[in-house]
Amino acid sequence: MDRKAEWIWHNGDYEIRQLNACLTSRYEREVFVPPFWHTDDFCKNVKFIRRFTLSKPERLEIRANGKFNVIVNRIQAPENAYIREFQGFVDLRAGEYELIVSVYNEKEIPALYVNGETVRSDEQFLTTSNDFRYSAAGCDGLTDPESPPGPFRFRYEDVDFDILRKDKDSLLLDCRREMMGVVNLESCEGEGLVHIWYGESLAEATDKENCELTDELDFPVQTRPEVGKAFRYVHLHGEGVDLTNLKVLREFVPQARSAKFSCSDEKLEKIYAVALDTLALNTREFFLDGIKRDRWLWAGDAYQAFLMNYYSFFDLKTERRTITALAGKPPVVHFMNHIMEYSFYWIIGLYDFYMYAGDENYLRRMIPTARRIIEFARTRKTESGMIEGKEGDWVFVDWANIDNRGEVAAEQIIYLKALETMQKLCGISGDDPEEYREEYEALKKVLFDTLWDEERGVFYYSRYQGKLNPAIKKHPHIFALYFGILDDEKKKKVIQNVLLNDEAEKIVTPFMRFFELSALCLAGETDFVYHEILQYWGGMIDEGATSFWELYDKNERGDDKYAMYNRKYGKSLCHAWGASPLYLLGRYLIGLEPTKPAYEEYRLCPKLVRLSSYSATLPLRDGDIRIESAKDTLTVYAEKTDGELWLSDALFDTEGWDEARGGYKIFKLRGGVLRTVAARKKIKGED
Template sequence: MCAVTIQVGDLYAQPRGSNLTADAPAGQATWIWYPGDYAVWLANKMQNRRTERGAFLPVFWKMDSHYVLVEFHKDINLSHPDTIQIAVEGRYNVKIDGKAITGNLKTIQLPKGQHRLSLKVYNQAAVPAIYVKGNQVISDGSWQVTFEDKEWIDASGKASDKSGTTYEHAGYWNFNTAANKPSAFQLQTVPASPVKRTVLPSGSVLLDFGKETFGFIRLKEVSGKGVVNIYYGESKAEALSRDSCETLDRIEFTTPVNNFDTTTASTKAFRYVQIDAPKAVKIGQVDMLYEYAPVTSRGAFSCSDSLINKIWQVAAYTLHLNTREFFIDGIKRDRWIWSGDANQSFLMNYYLYFDQPTVKRTLYALRGKDPVTSHINTIMDYSFYWFMAVKDYYEYSGDAELVKTIYPKMQTLMRYCLSRTDKDGFMEGLSGDWVFIDWADHLTKKGALSFEQLLFCQSLETMAICANVCGDKAGAKKYQNLASQLKAKLFSVFWDSERHAFIHRIFKGKKDEAVFRYTNMFALLLGYLSPVQRKEVITHVLLNNQVQAIHTPYMRFYELAALCVADSQKVVTREIKSYWGGMLQKGATSFWEEYDPAAKGDAQYAMYGRPFGKSLCHAWGASPIYLLGKYYLGVQPTSPGYKTYEVKPALGGLKWIKGSVPFAKGDIQIYCDQKQIKVKTTGQTEKGTLIFHSRTQPRTNLGTIKQTSEQAYTLELHTGQQYVVNYEAI
């Protein structure tokens, strides 16, 4: 692994290293396993690290396990004999053409001709995995795997050739040498030192690392005997509060040590650390090992406003901290994989990293195994976000293979959802269901909520899209019919023409005519509204201060996206500067789980009935990455995998913007001011479309500008060309 240097004084420097989040290169041998199993196993390890003040705190939902016995095989046609090397995680056997071989199983001789090479692997502790490397034969995603091969042998000794076994393509990541075992995976670390050290009146030491960070604390040159207590804080007040800080460590030296170095057993999130040691224990220096996933930042954004630039940088750092083995919610408290949080991280990722493997691992980990016994994370809306995340991943990446692999699990989860609908086809929170939506006052959640039906409808439409990808025409028709029926009921029951908006819910047959932002802004985002309804929702809900405001970055993500869809980027610019800029004024070095501008002093850190319960580094706080990439630079795919795409830049009141948006096989670079637009695409794509408005007749150095309506124009874009359009912004 590459060495990485972090300048702690550079508040938002992101480390650069080998990109462990990339998939294995084509044609290279790599460790393989049953698809999704490594994600399930790794998620179990990660999510069970959570502690609260030293007490183990496991997740609230069912945890699954990997399949412990897996059969791998590959049909090959060798032009000449091949010697292959085999490495395996677990006990295993090897068969060539159905016949088990004995002796040395690490080096196998394969004769010329057609053969089936098979390995069956058992591993209870870690994921059964294999690595095969020869001149002609390598382990990769083309291998077939199953967790039950249903093999049988008749009385003559002949093995079955038609067992009805379901095979899948092998899963893999980028463990590309025999020595690089999947079970040994760890995130990278690099030393970092505090920027300030203060001796407190009590004699303990307060360390300030200058910013929100994550990792292990190292005590160096320790001498003596006794107990060292370590109190962590995302804020100074938290680190100083020995009785209320969310996380702590206790290191006990039961026998005297001399010049001894030690590292805490687990990672923590902090900016401040209080070290309390008895007089009998002397500590030389204290620093940390910063732990990180070495993702590569491919996206970029800058503009004429220095505050917006800083907000983008802090948002990128926030997402970086919460990008670990998976996309997690926050680094201090939960450190779990929540579907609603992850869905937003996926979208931000498409504009910063375009890291596909972490998305896939997170999708697999969230879904787990059959049978389905509850909603994902036990939350109804989080099941729906998971469906929607699969659709988004396919649209951004074009990865049909993932859709085909995960589609059966989509079917069983949707079957569970459909089994819990009421007589009208609506979904309500039943026993064991958590209906979340958002942290908000006065938001009643009993009955059939319009918001949940809207997400349910979008999930059914996702099922229809994925069914078509998988060639399931009957399934596509069924799911689309269900979606159409539900959509019609949604409008007939919940749309209120007098209020010009969707009402909140029906409970015990009666309508709750309260209007909240949630359903209305999602209907706008998803394109469910007619032109007239669209104007009504913008005027009577989104721009109406009488409708209850949203206070969490979680739902501000969608609210501001909806305003951008409504071409209200100037409003969004003001909101970003006020809301995220407000956190910076409060001293934030990463963005928070929730922000109330009215909260003063230490009260701003309270949540869940605890004085420091709020996460000050929460993934959903990083939404400016997505907003500025998709709705200011204006880039999004219009067919799966950016085969076609659009660029629709919007200044939003800024004098100029520039940046880069990544996709799987390239990137799109944009510059826009009030007089000129520049676009250049690199990599593999079919074509793009620049969409813009101009007061005057625009001119271009390449291609032909087409006028689509009054003051509206388009220009076809092709890869490798630098397009320069002179125009006059409206």
């Protein structure tokens, strides 16, 4: 047995405990801002149970995180007696046993560590919160018996910085790039209050009255803030404290894997690098929305981060933690983050997880939550059968000035995708998909009957109190394309009338751009998207961004570009949804996607023809895939996975294919075998 014993707990408790810590780390200057939706909690009283058979005597070391008692029953003669004067281990002779450990802890999650030669704590243990339901124990790779689960363990690392200004008592630092970090005064001298003002921009750090993040340390009693902060610039003032030996620590989660991308266009390389940094900074105990302001976990933001993650770090541990924490515990009292469609994104993301990561056991644990969400969503139905926001629901759609009251078209479309996904998830859980299929068909019909304007070839935005809102907004059309609910004829109309219509109001958040550009790619407009990436994200690079922003409007000048939510520096300059070029490039332009669950097979369908050359290494579930695009060839090597290369007739001249279908030449590729094929571009490069 080579797997180490690890700390185990009642499934979901660790994630919920970390989520609560995460959601209560938000401060607006000195004001503490807890989440304004309901949060679940871990179970304080947990029973751990394991049956096993020993063929020879074995000593089990048993540790618990909390007050506990131990019962070891011989199956043939159970006594259910607590072990008296327990000394940390039990010596058992050969036989069949049931081990029962009850652990109670109010402050940290109850957890168990059992180590023997053949019996070790892992997911084979069952747990119960004493509600007479039993599930496999949860774990997260904590194998040190001396370190039971507690606060999330970040890595810390000294960073270099430039001193921009240094007076007698104050200091202004530039850490050269956006980061999540902690100021460390341990090596400083003196005594007094040290005030700290943080800035993602220099303007913010030097604006003591208006910067978003501050700290106050009573040195030397306090030498570092309790909670890490997001910044590039740090401004300190400490009367009576010599700050010369101050250090700045980067707080982060190391990544075992990372995609690589280089190419003949320097700006695109830069965009890719900054996108990678942006996602890495937001990849912590969970995929956060942005590290400065809320630093919270939002299901919609996370949905996009998951997709980016599959094309960058393939960090399934953070992803599982994120999915589990969002699932919380029954009953469903409101939508995730109290945003209606965010719960739907969570469901939709489950199936992506299946395709990229597999792990059916894990999915089977999550699917009951998906079913409960749909049940809850049904309480939001109007007479027509469509859904609308009720008290406590935030219908978000996009961070834009939109009236989302009533039956919103975009909301129905996202819900439709969730219903479609439920049918597929039933295939994994063995549930009957019929109820979801029926609901899907009925809702689709009422959507098109009611909110589709056949004459104009567009969606009404919404219907409120019986009145149709005729505004043509990109949002419903983007979702309709992205989630594939349009027939070819409607697709054409929507692309022409809305998506490529210069008169339609522009999408400004990277969040919505993710869907917009994805939709355009799916509609074949990869070339358009390529240029948009260079324009939009390139624009932020031109502004000196070292990470991508919550929102970018190239028309905003000077310090105005930092303002949002009526606050001078309200805008987050490092927002996960800003990293979407990772997905847009990986999924649509480099063109990689799984075609069987758990990435057992991939398809590579390259569309990146404007570059004279590029080289990409992307993670698959098992090993990486390397792609080299040279002038007239394409070389592909996947370490362990079989796949297919699809070259579009419209883009490439090639030869030696295995199959030709629907305007593509298809090459069958074998895992572990490097293959170079002819790929002569028909479209002129630009770099």
